[in-house]
Amino acid sequence: MFTTSRRITAVTMGSLLGLAMLAAPATGAGSAGADRQHSVPDPVPDTVTDLVDGQIDGTVGAEMVDRAFTGDGRVETTIRIGPIVASPHEEGDHGTHGDGPRGPEEKAHGTHTTIAAPVPTPCLGITCQVTSVEPDLTYADGSRANYDTDIMLHHAVLFDRSREDITCADETLGLAGQRIFAAGNERTGGQIPEGYGLPIGPVPLLWSVVELENFAPEAQAVFFDMTVEATPSLLDSGLTEVTPVWWDVANCTFDSHHHVPEGESTTTWQWESTLTGTLHAAGGHLHDGGDTLTLHNRTTGDELGASHADYGNDPAYLGHIDTMTTCTDGNLGTITQGDTLELVSDYHSHYPQHNAMSIMIGFVEETD
Incomplete structure (x- = not known):
């Protein structure tokens, strides 16, 4: 179980942002929760932007674009962060690709773009247990962005500002909150075994850092997507x-x-x-x-x-x-x-x- 000492009590700006998110109306039509959209205000709290000052190129918004009940008490939610405009790679060769035993023989050279973004809670105002997260990098039309389109997901990290990080609690990075999920360009999903879940609170205090590498001579606009499966805790899931x-x-x-x-x-x-x-x-x-x-x-x-x-x-x-x-x-x-x-x-x-x-x-x- 989580212990009280691992909860961050001084969340001030984050709490205000969370309350604002809860008050924000959802848009869209259809049955309750089936295809509702829930947007997050563009600004990231000052406490976060101060922490990563000089490390990021800007902030973007995030949106819940799809939400459906799976029939077994679980909710599947797709969250899109972006659009993230990856800066063009205007100078120099981008290196080579190839089929070596452990990647190409030469390093690929691109231009990096790093952003921070608030993330809506997948359960909209109630505590839930997350059981899986599937990441992806896509264009506006939903097609996948990857090396074959001259861009890659260098890395992405998801933080929960309501809890202290376990291995960095006493370090500066610990102020960012608990690191709960990460993805590289291989886009490995986070799957928790049956019977277990990662608790996410009712107030939206999640945020993310996403770094891209663009090999194209022109800017590219992409989205970092997360498909999150969760069980609302009010259903007494037993997880x-x-x-x-x-x-x-x-x-x-x-x-x-x-x-x-x-x-x-x-x-x-x-x-x-x-x-x-x-x-x-x-x-x-x-x-x-x-x-x-x-x-x-x-x-x-x-x-x-x-x-x-x-x-x-x-x-x-x-x-x-x-x-x-x-x-x-x-x-x-x-x-x-x-x-x-x-x-x-x-x-x-x-x-x-x-x-x-x-x-x-x-x-x-x-x-x-």
């Missing part, structure tokens, strides 16, 4: 709450970048656990050249989970990383407060990288 825990080789930095050399390399990061419970699901994110992310409990000697990268499965990726496996067996191992957890990142890169990433997010049922 057990899980806590998201973020493990990161470059933890508590805004961009999560770290260096990897050309060739084979291993990078590690350790964290002394501040919670006790059972890990039920985990998934990772790597860049081109990445092989495997593995989480170990060094105190017990157990391997808790491994997330493997794969390439060449989808032509739209032009040989770049397109898959990261997830661990959703439901019982990956136990963690006790004070245990030393170690994240091990294995790369075999064709070139040196200064902005590699090695991130794993897991969902823990707290028992103490």
